[in-house]
Amino acid sequence: MNPEAQQDVSVSQRIRMMFYMMKPNETSFQILEEVPDYVKQATPFFISLMLLELVISWILKGKPPGRLDDALTSISAGVFSRLPSLFSRSIELTTYIYVWENYRLINLPWDSPWTWYLTFLGVDFGYYWFHRMAHECCLLIEFYSTDKVLSLNCPGREIKEVNIMWAGHQTHHSSEDYNLSTALRQSVLQIYTSWMFYSPLALFIPPSVYAVHLQFNLLYQFWIHTEVINNLGPLELIINTPSHHRVHHGRNRYCIDKNYAGVLIIWDRIFGTFEAENEKVVYGLTHPINTFEPFQVQFHHLVYIWTTFWATPGFFNKFSVIFKGPGWGPGKPRLGLSEEIPEVTGKEVPFSSSVSHLLKIYAVVQFALMLAFYEETFADKAALSQATLLLRVCFIILTLTSIGFLLDQRPKAAVLETFRCLVFLMLYRIGHLKPLIPSLSFAFEIFFSICIAFWGVRSMKQLASSPLK
Structure with a gap:
């Protein structure tokens, strides 16, 4: 356009x-x-x-x-x-x-x-x-x-x-x-x-x-x-x-x-698909995914279909896994069994991250920086090389994934965040990520260097405390 x-x-x-x-x-x-x-x-x-x-x-x-x-x-x-x-x-x-x-x-x-x-x-x-x-x-x-x-x-x-x-x-x-x-x-x-x-x-x-x-x-x-x-x-x-x-x-x-x-x-x-709102609505999937990690949010049901497909015996049953309902199984109706849909009690508690408020603030700051690069990428995409576009997209996906790992408190979250901050500095230095505010270029480098040091120490502590297999 x-x-x-x-x-x-x-x-x-x-x-x-x-x-x-x-x-x-x-x-x-x-x-x-x-x-x-x-x-x-x-x-x-x-x-x-x-x-x-x-x-x-x-x-x-x-x-x-x-x-x-x-x-x-x-x-x-x-x-x-x-x-x-x-x-x-x-x-x-x-x-x-x-x-x-x-x-x-x-x-x-x-x-x-x-x-x-x-x-x-x-x-x-x-x-x-x-x-x-x-x-x-x-x-x-x-x-x-x-x-x-x-x-x-x-x-x-x-x-x-x-x-x-x-x-x-x-x-x-x-x-x-x-x-x-x-x-x-x-x-x-x-x-x-x-x-x-x-x-x-x-x-x-x-x-x-x-x-x-x-x-x-x-x-x-x-x-x-x-x-x-x-x-x-x-x-x-x-x-x-x-x-x-x-x-x-x-x-x-x-x-x-x-x-x-x-x-x-x-x-x-x-x-005939209309229904008026007549009682308190509880939102979300019937079986909540309980994660903030973007790849799981996007693709978890595809993974479910894939594993169910291979675990289900018979060619026609495998075909049904793809084209019938998510609740279907051999011997069940096309939609599965309605009684298998969990009843809503109104006392459901939405899944939340248990990380500290300080870590949430950190996630918001990094997310805001990512959004700024995201908007700049769309604004300048006609002038950017395919290599720069690809590297920026990879960095954006890496940022989204790392923030998801942090909010989920994944075991390797600190390692991934250390790597992400290193990638940022590398792309920043070689020009694939431009300074948002040129006068603050040095401050950006200092900030991400501190992030690398902090998460690097956390990573080493986690690796040192992990049991050897």
């Missing part, structure tokens, strides 16, 4: 785009290269709204809306999910352009308000079905012999989750808090399955129009991840709201596989 086009987005537009309140004449572009990177433009508002939520929650409830360790993990997942876009255009756009250039049936005008509104509905409808498929897959097909009508009817019928698609979406549901940072907890794998639900739009809608709504649909879903907004009155009938989405994130039995909407809740009402 064109950086110059991004400069045309005013402050008013940046605020309104967070709530899908942009007008067709403001956001219609003839070619894809003219479409601004609205998600990048929204970054300051993500931070501002999270701070505002913190203040409001403290005033209303006397406590913050979540835990620091969980928020860092959510933002880490968001960072992780965007790193592949440094090297190539997203598969959602790549596949869409391919279908458009080779198979389009008609070419709707890019500057027509009707095209704009049709794309809004099409993208939101596609998101509903992708989101639903990531949780469940309706496979009931009925043929009525009297009139030969084909009916695909899911509500109240036999439904099954698709395990491999859930592996790409479970990251977003792994937080046991529910606040604006949870919205950023995105999967790096999800886009590799979501594209197929949008591709039919490429038969008639130009890529530039699609690219706008793909971003707006994502941005809209940021603000609904909060507990500080209770009920929006008549709007609850039409649009997806914080109340509706809280249900979707719940692990209470009444919440499971409900409210898949992106922007319009009418899809859930039409297709």
